[in-house]
Amino acid sequence: MLVRDVYNEKTIGREPTRNGYGAALVELGRKNKNIVVLTGDLAESTRAQMFQAKYPERFFDVGVAEQNMMGVAAGLALTGKIPFVSSYAVFSPGRNWDQLRVSVCYSRANVKIIGAHTGLSVGPDGATHQALEDIAITRCLPNLTVIAPCDVHETKKAIFAAAKIAGPVYIRLAREATPAFTTPNTDFQVGRADILRRGHHVSIIGCGPILYEALQAAHSLSQEGIEAEVINCHTIKPIDHKTIIASAKKTEAVVTVEEHQIIGGLGSAVAEVLSAHYPVPLKMIGVRDTFGESGTPNELMIKYGLDRNQIIDTVRRMMKSLLK
Amino acid sequence: MALLVKTKNQDKHHDLEALSVLANEIRRDIIKMLYEAGSGHSGGSLGMTDIFTALYFAVLNHDPKKPAWSGRDRVFLSNGHICPVWYATLAHAGYFPLSELKTLRKLGSRLQGHPHNLSLPGVENTGGPLGQGISQAIGAALALRLDQKKNYVFCLMSDGELNEGQTWEAFMFAAKYKLNNLTAVIDRNNIQIDGYTEDIMPLEPLADKFKAFGWHVLEINGHNMPEIISALETSKVIYEKPVVVIAHTIPGKGVSFMENRFEWHGKPPAKNERDQALKELMKERKDYVGS
Numbered sequence: 235m236l237v238r239d240v241y242n243e244k245t246i247g248r249e250p251t252r253n254g255y256g257a258a259l260v261e262l263g264r265k266n267k268n269i270v271v272l273t274g275d276l277a278e279s280t281r282a283q284m285f286q287a288k289y290p291e292r293f294f295d296v297g298v299a300e301q302n303m304m305g306v307a308a309g310l311a312l313t314g315k316i317p318f319v320s321s322y323a324v325f326s327p328g329r330n331w332d333q334l335r336v337s338v339c340y341s342r343a344n345v346k347i348i349g350a351h352t353g354l355s356v357g358p359d360g361a362t363h364q365a366l367e368d369i370a371i372t373r374c375l376p377n378l379t380v381i382a383p384c385d386v387h388e389t390k391k392a393i394f395a396a397a398k399i400a401g402p403v404y405i406r407l408a409r410e411a412t413p414a415f416t417t418p419n420t421d422f423q424v425g426r427a428d429i430l431r432r433g434h435h436v437s438i439i440g441c442g443p444i445l446y447e448a449l450q451a452a453h454s455l456s457q458e459g460i461e462a463e464v465i466n467c468h469t470i471k472p473i474d475h476k477t478i479i480a481s482a483k484k485t486e487a488v489v490t491v492e493e494h495q496i497i498g499g500l501g502s503a504v505a506e507v508l509s510a511h512y513p514v515p516l517k518m519i520g521v522r523d524t525f526g527e528s529g530t531p532n533e534l535m536i537k538y539g540l541d542r543n544q545i546i547d548t549v550r551r552m553m554k555s556l557l558k
Numbered sequence: 559m560a561l562l563v564k565t566k567n568q569d570k571h572h573d574l575e576a577l578s579v580l581a582n583e584i585r586r587d588i589i590k591m592l593y594e595a596g597s598g599h600s601g602g603s604l605g606m607t608d609i610f611t612a613l614y615f616a617v618l619n620h621d622p623k624k625p626a627w628s629g630r631d632r633v634f635l636s637n638g639h640i641c642p643v644w645y646a647t648l649a650h651a652g653y654f655p656l657s658e659l660k661t662l663r664k665l666g667s668r669l670q671g672h673p674h675n676l677s678l679p680g681v682e683n684t685g686g687p688l689g690q691g692i693s694q695a696i697g698a699a700l701a702l703r704l705d706q707k708k709n710y711v712f713c714l715m716s717d718g719e720l721n722e723g724q725t726w727e728a729f730m731f732a733a734k735y736k737l738n739n740l741t742a743v744i745d746r747n748n749i750q751i752d753g754y755t756e757d758i759m760p761l762e763p764l765a766d767k768f769k770a771f772g773w774h775v776l777e778i779n780g781h782n783m784p785e786i787i788s789a790l791e792t793s794k795v796i797y798e799k800p801v802v803v804i805a806h807t808i809p810g811k812g813v814s815f816m817e818n819r820f821e822w823h824g825k826p827p828a829k830n831e832r833d834q835a836l837k838e839l840m841k842e843r844k845d846y847v848g849s
Contacts, residue, residue, distance in 0.1 A: 270704070292704070294735075302693045302727035309634075309697020312675065312683065315704070317697075332687055333724070337694055341675050341684040 254389030256281025323349025323365035353493030370498025412443035433461035440491035601809035636691025689722030718750030733772030780805030
């Protein structure tokens with residue numbers, strides 16, 4: 235299910251999730267003439283440009299005007315098109331949340347919102363451009379599906395799946411080249427979390443490229459006798475109650491991992507599920523109510539506590555406190 | 559004396575007197591609805607009644623029995639708060655029973671306080687938070703053009719709404735793509751919630767602004783039926799640009815104590831005010847048709 239030698243960092247391929255978006259768009263565009271793509275002056279860096287090159291008549295650059303972009307997409311959708319709205323997540327759905335809420339979600343318009351450049355790994359551009367709140371502001375909206383793919387292959391599948399959903403979908407992408415640790419054949423279903431690695435001491439539930447750090451952490455922990463189950467909760471809404479609760483019942487300890495604020499993100503979504511149905515000790519790894527800053531992605535992940543060593547530390551401390 | 563106007567899409571003649579009588583009926587329904595609801599927007603609803611009547615009974619290519627007919631012209635309401643006039647007009651056109659009008663803003667009603675595309679037949683778009691309808695209308699015009707359809711898109715907007723930056727983003731976009739299947743109608747009634755538009759956030763010179771943004775501008779008296787119909791029909795044949803019709807209207811039109819008073823932007827009539835308003839409107843009706 236995962237790529238061969240998944241823990242070998244020398245051989246694993248690396249590609250940004252946004253590349254999967256561009257490639258999937260081109261394929262979708264060929265199959266379905268109702269696919270249209272909009273961008274707010276960010277064709278190249280969101281990879282919408284790949285679609286533009288093939289299907290210029292179905293590509294619309296709205297300029298630096300995200301509010302209008304979301305509204306135009308809603309109108310296109312209400313008239314039979316399937317628009318993909320491509321921008322950085324800090325702008326869309328950051329700047330045009332009202333339009334997302336009213337014109338798209340409440341209207342159940344068939345718009346796909348692609349939020350690129352999420353997380354601290356945006357790096358040197360700094361806090362203004364690092365979307366750390368997008369999951370929180372999207373998962374609270376009725377009718378909206380929210381997906382954070384873990385690598386380039388999963389991104390392609392998520393884009394194809396989104397095109398088939400008759401309703402609004404938000405998909406969270408990242409800038410950096412990150413490990414392609416699933417394969418083109420790995421099964422993917424919206425709303426179904428996938429167990430990447432089985433274990434019985436602790437459940438590590440994450441989403442996005444940071445899951446590779448979680449896998450490496452689990453690999454290390456295994457060598458000291460802690461078997462962590464790693465779950466890819468790519469669909470944050472609707473969240474997979476069944477898989478999360480079943481894993482919590484088995485391990486009785488959960489750690490969530492995300493490149494997002496812990497307030498309102500995946501960790502919060504998992505906490506909502508567990509506190510209502512099966513309360514267990516829970517630790518959340520994410521950005522702790524602070525903005526990011528400029529730096530290399532690696533430096534930032536370490537400084538803000540999101541690297542594998544800090545996942546390992548958190549799990550160790552949790553195991554110790556639970557005397558497992 | 560009835561003046562006859564022939565519209566392009568419909569092979570029928572329009573009796574302007576009949577349209578005025580219909581507008582008068584719609585105004586009376588608006589007053590009744592707002593009174594029953596106990597909240598809602600009187601000024602803009604009454605001010606735009608003549609334009610809604612002209613659209614649905616003289617200009618649009620539509621079929622109230624088939625609200626989802628793909629060949630229909632589209633109407634998007636950007637200033638959703640004047641939906642009482644939209645609802646009353648749609649009911650008179652036959653989209654849903656007139657008896658449902660009294661459910662406006664009530665629990666379980668299809669007539670939501672602000673229009674919702676999924677709630678009521680004939681309501682194309684969701685609106686309320688200002689500035690959003692024009693972008694949606696542009697998206698519809700773009701989609702229709704991609705499909706090489708001839709349907710026309712009308713977007714009704716308020717003047718106060720033009721304070722929203724999104725509207726100007728939208729105007730730039732429509733001009734860039736030369737959306738000649740789109741007409742925006744601005745309800746230029748000079749009021750917004752807090753007062754007169756030129757005191758709150760001046761808009762003039764409004765026509766010049768639109769011209770500078772690449773739009774073709776028509777200015778009309780928004781209560782003159784022949785002018786309204788003529789402008790809306792003309793807007794369909796302007797080939798090079800999107801068209802904006804700046805419609806000068808009187809907020810609260812037809813009810814003496816509401817006319818031109820911004821205090822009536824967002825409130826409904828009380829019982830005595832309802833009775834007075836209906837009395838005045840009935841008198842106006844007699845002026846059209848005799849007693």
